[in-house]
Amino acid sequence: xxxxxxxxxxxxxxxxxxxxxxxxxxxxxxxxxxxxxxxxxxxxxxxxxxxxxxxxxxxxxxxxxxxxxxxxxxxxxxxxxxxxxxxxxxxxxxxxxxxxxxxxxxxxxxxxxxxxxxxxxxxxxxxxxxxxxxxxxxxxxxxxxxxxxxxxxxxxxxxxxxxxxxxxxxxxxxxxxxxxxxxxxxxxxxxxxxxxxxxxxxxxxxxxxxxxxxxxxxxxxxxxxxxxxxxxxxxxxxxxxxxxxxxxxxxxxxxxxxxxxxxxxxxxxxxxxxxxxx
Amino acid sequence: xxxxxxxxxxxxxxxxxxxxxxxxxxxxxxxxxxxxxxxxxxxxxxxxxxxxxxxxxxxxxxxxxxxxxxxxxxxxxxxxxxxxxxxxxxxxxxxxxxxxxxxxxxxxxxxxxxxxxxxxxxxxxxxxxxxxxxxxxxxxxxxxxxxxxxxxxxxxxxxxxxxxxxxxxxxxxxxxxxxxxxxxxxxxxxxxxxxxxxxxxxxxxxxxxxxxxxxxxxxxxxxxxxxxxxxxxxxxxxxxxxxxxxxxxxxxxxxxxxxxxxxxxxxxxxxxxxxxxxxxxxxxxxxxxxxxxxxxxxxxxxxxxxxxxxxxxxxxxxxxxxxxxxxxxxxxxxxxxxxxxxxxxxxxxxxxxxxxxxxxxxxxxxxxxxxxxxxxxx
Numbered sequence: 108x109x110x111x112x113x114x115x116x117x118x119x120x121x122x123x124x125x126x127x128x129x130x131x132x133x134x135x136x137x138x139x140x141x142x143x144x145x146x147x148x149x150x151x152x153x154x155x156x157x158x159x160x161x162x163x164x165x166x167x168x169x170x171x172x173x174x175x176x177x178x179x180x181x182x183x184x185x186x187x188x189x190x191x192x193x194x195x196x197x198x199x200x201x202x203x204x205x206x207x208x209x210x211x212x213x214x215x216x217x218x219x220x221x222x223x224x225x226x227x228x229x230x231x232x233x234x235x236x237x238x239x240x241x242x243x244x245x246x247x248x249x250x251x252x253x254x255x256x257x258x259x260x261x262x263x264x265x266x267x268x269x270x271x272x273x274x275x276x277x278x279x280x281x282x283x284x285x286x287x288x289x290x291x292x293x294x295x296x297x298x299x300x301x302x303x304x305x306x307x308x309x310x311x312x313x314x315x316x317x318x319x320x321x322x323x324x325x326x327x328x329x330x331x332x333x334x335x336x337x338x339x340x341x342x343x344x345x346x347x348x349x350x351x352x353x354x355x356x357x358x359x360x361x362x363x364x365x366x367x368x369x370x371x372x373x374x375x376x377x378x379x380x381x382x383x384x385x
Numbered sequence: 386x387x388x389x390x391x392x393x394x395x396x397x398x399x400x401x402x403x404x405x406x407x408x409x410x411x412x413x414x415x416x417x418x419x420x421x422x423x424x425x426x427x428x429x430x431x432x433x434x435x436x437x438x439x440x441x442x443x444x445x446x447x448x449x450x451x452x453x454x455x456x457x458x459x460x461x462x463x464x465x466x467x468x469x470x471x472x473x474x475x476x477x478x479x480x481x482x483x484x485x486x487x488x489x490x491x492x493x494x495x496x497x498x499x500x501x502x503x504x505x506x507x508x509x510x511x512x513x514x515x516x517x518x519x520x521x522x523x524x525x526x527x528x529x530x531x532x533x534x535x536x537x538x539x540x541x542x543x544x545x546x547x548x549x550x551x552x553x554x555x556x557x558x559x560x561x562x563x564x565x566x567x568x569x570x571x572x573x574x575x576x577x578x579x580x581x582x583x584x585x586x587x588x589x590x591x592x593x594x595x596x597x598x599x600x601x602x603x604x605x606x607x608x609x610x611x612x613x614x615x616x617x618x619x620x621x622x623x624x625x626x627x628x629x630x631x632x633x634x635x636x637x638x639x640x641x642x643x644x645x646x647x648x649x650x651x652x653x654x655x656x657x658x659x660x661x662x663x664x665x666x667x668x669x670x671x672x673x674x675x676x677x678x679x680x681x682x683x684x685x686x687x688x689x690x691x692x693x694x695x696x697x698x699x700x701x702x703x704x705x706x707x708x709x710x711x712x713x714x715x716x717x718x719x720x721x722x723x724x725x726x727x728x729x730x731x732x733x734x735x736x737x738x739x740x741x742x743x744x745x746x747x748x749x750x751x752x753x754x755x756x757x758x759x760x761x762x763x
Contacts, residue, residue: 159737160717166631174628234476241486247446247473332486334452334474344628346453348712348733352628 162351170355182359185337188252189324189367192259193316199260200267201309207268208275208301218272225265233258233327251333258327259320266319267312274308275301310375317371321364337363430762435518436466438761439754442489443468448754449475449487454729457624458752459491461525462518464624482755483509492517492755495589495680501755505581511757518754526598526750527617528727530680532607532671534715536741539649542665548696549669549722550653550744551661554606556687557746561591561606567682570689575704577676586679589751594683597748605654607744609647614727614745618644621731629736636735644731645742653744659696670701671722672711677704681724683746712738 119125144150146164151157158166171178203221207214233254240254278300286296325338334343337360344353433441442448443463450456450472460470473487479501482490492498498517504510520526532553539546560567564587571587572580597603598613618641627633652661673681684702687693693700703720705711712733715723730740 160713166629169631170629173630177628237476238480241484247486330476332474332481343453345713346710347729347736348710348716348738349627349629349632349736351632351736355628 160350162354166351167355167358170352171358174355178355178359181335181337181340181356182363184252184335185321185324185328185360186363186367188255188327188336189259189320189363192256192324193263193313193320195256196260196263196320197267197309197313197316200264200312201271203264203268204271204275204305207272209297211276214272218269221265221268224261225269227261229258229262229323229326232261233330236327237330237332247333248335251331251335255324255327255331255336259323262319262323263316266315267309270308270312270315271305274305278304307379310371310379313371313375314368317367318364321360321367325360432516432758433761433763435523437763438489438516438518438756439463439466440468441761442756443471445488446471447473447486447488449473449481449489450491451475451477454726454732455491455752457620457728458520458525458527458750459754460624461527461620462520462523462754465523465525470624479509485757485760488760489518489754489756492753493751494753495586495593495751496678498753498755499582499585499589503582503585505585506579507582514758515755516758516761518756520750520752520754521598521600525620526613526752527620528613528745528747528749529593529751530674530724530747531727531730531742532722532744532746533725533730533740533742534722535718536739538721539646539741539743543649544661545664545666545669545698546649546743547652547656547661548659548664548698549671549693549700550607550650551656551659552687552692552696552698552700553683554650554653554744555659555692556685556690557594557606557683559690559692560587560682560686561594564588564591564679564682567686568679571677571679571682571685574685574689574702575677577706578678583679587682590679590682590747593747593749593751595748598750603748607650607654607746608748609645609650609742609745610748611641613748614641614645617727618731621728625728625732625735627732627735632732632735632737636731639731639735644727644734644740645745650744664697666721667697668699668701669722670703670720671724672703672714672720673705674711674724674726675704676706677702712740716740 141150142164145161148158148163151161154161200221203217207218236254236257237251240250240257243253244250282300282304283296286300291299324336325341328336328338329342331339337356340356341353341360344350344356439448439462443466448459448463448471450459452472452474456472459472463470463472473481475481475487475491479490479492479497481487482492482501490497492501494517500507501509501511501515502513504512532550534546565584568580568584568587572583576583578586594606595603597610598616618639622636622639625636627636653659671684673684675681677685681702684700688700688702703714711723711725712729714720716733716738724746727742727745730742734740
């Protein structure tokens with residue numbers, strides 16, 4: 108009896124399908140367990156808090172469902188800021204990396220400066236950007252969107268340029284030697300060797316940038332002139348003592364992050380299908 | 386070969402330095418370009434009426450407020466003139482007003498308005514070139530600084546509450562009669578602003594404490610005026626937008642009894658000596674809504690003059706600031722008393738907190754809309 112059970116366990120362990128299922132199922136089960144403890148107010152006992160500070164999931168869901176248009180509008184603005192900032196910032200970051208890889212002696216120093224930008228806290232950057240972009244447009248909504256996007260962009264430039272630079276320069280030694288022995292032109296080396304080599308690094312950078320872009324978007328909304336966005340709503344509702352609504356917006360912010368990360372994973376799995384390096 | 390390498394390195398450093406310098410120079414530029422010509426230009430022509438000013442600013446989309454629960458009087462004012470209830474987010478400086486991004490800006494009489502008008506350190510020196518629109522005159526006044534605690538606290542500690550109110554009001558009474566001394570006491574207690582501004586603030590706050598929304602003089606400080614309170618609650622019901630349907634339903638059903646209790650301040654004001662029998666709790670804390678400033682001078686004066694000691698209380702004054710939420714702090718028991726605005730207390734109660742106003746220190750609204758006269762002449 109015991110032997111049979113053991114072999115079943117082993118079989119399960121070695122089965123690829125079962126592995127896949129368990130790697131998906133276990134986190135979901137864990138999530139459901141947490142939700143159940145939360146709804147059953149066990150979490151409240153553990154953390155010694157009340158249902159006002161930590162509202163029940165049912166109430167949070169109820170608020171979201173009641174206000175789908177308002178939530179959708181705020182989420183859209185936050186998503187726009189995060190995505191535009193991420194895309195533009197990453198492209199600029201990559202171009203900087205290309206520039207740095209082409210003129211390596213100058214580039215390395217330049218990258219250090221870009222890296223220093225990464226160390227500026229978003230909380231400091233956001234009000235400065237709001238002040239800087241006051242003359243961009245007479246429409247405060249456009250002005251604020253620009254300022255917020257700029258913050259996300261700056262944060263994304265740093266991680267992309269540093270990672271992409273590594274991808275463009277850390278080549279397999281024999282590959283570069285081979286290219287040299289073919290007397291390949293610099294441009295050929297770039298397009299045939301450096302560029303493909305940098306692709307996995309780009310995704311590494313994006314994995315960092317995607318969550319950061321959401322956080323930057325949310326925080327920069329605190330300081331924006333025009334009152335819109337998930338981050339702004341979280342702050343307003345907490346200050347007004349509306350914790351259930353604030354939590355509902357926190358959930359929406361999480362969902363935006365999850366969706367963006369999911370999309371990134373999907374793109375990555377398609378692009379890097381046959382070339383996992385690990 | 387080596388020399389060129391060094392030269393290149395040197396060039397890179399210079400280049401990097403140049404970028405850094407331009408970046409920092411840019412930072413300063415935006416804030417120092419504030420001395421615009423509009424400041425000195427003489428006002429000519431006839432000044433518009435309040436209604437015309439509000440309509441013009443609203444049409445330009447340049448009405449400003451801080452939001453975060455401070456905006457309801459502005460919304461009520463805009464609605465009064467059938468205007469869309471949209472406003473720009475003001476930060477905690479008046480730079481937006483100075484640079485004409487906001488032409489009709491929210492300002493508290495005792496704080497921002499002083500910075501706009503006066504020429505002391507941190508002031509924008511506009512003097513009489515700016516005009517104001519008073520929320521009390523417009524009939525949309527909502528009551529601001531009060532004293533509140535949880536509903537449970539006075540039930541358990543009635544004598545402590547009465548003694549605390551007695552001593553605090555004694556402090557306020559002294560402060561409004563002696564604003565110079567009160568300002569100095571606050572400044573010594575760790576002020577966030579200059580002593581000049583503190584004195585200006587003390588004088589303006591004294592007006593709010595001693596005059597009601599209709600301009601009549603108040604003698605029993607801290608009194609919870611029925612009409613003004615009702616107007617505040619009515620405006621709350623109309624303009625506080627809560628996404629949470631159960632909270633907004635709760636707000637709809639609120640009466641004055643859900644947010645205030647007048648018995649403690651009455652008892653405190655009727656007492657001659659501040660003796661209410663045995664105190665249930667002698668160590669109490671009060672959470673201010675903002676940084677230490679003359680806005681809260683009554684408590685600092687009561688502390689410095691020993692009024693709290695006289696009634697047998699040891700009081701700790703906790704300054705607020707930024708996003709510290711006084712309603713949350715009181716509700717979860719971190720502090721015993723708090724100072725907040727009635728609208729904040731009402732919406733917090735709707736959201737599920739259990740708070741109770743026990744005294745109304747400011748008898749009228751301190752919110753005004755400030756504008757440059759030369760932008761609103763016909």
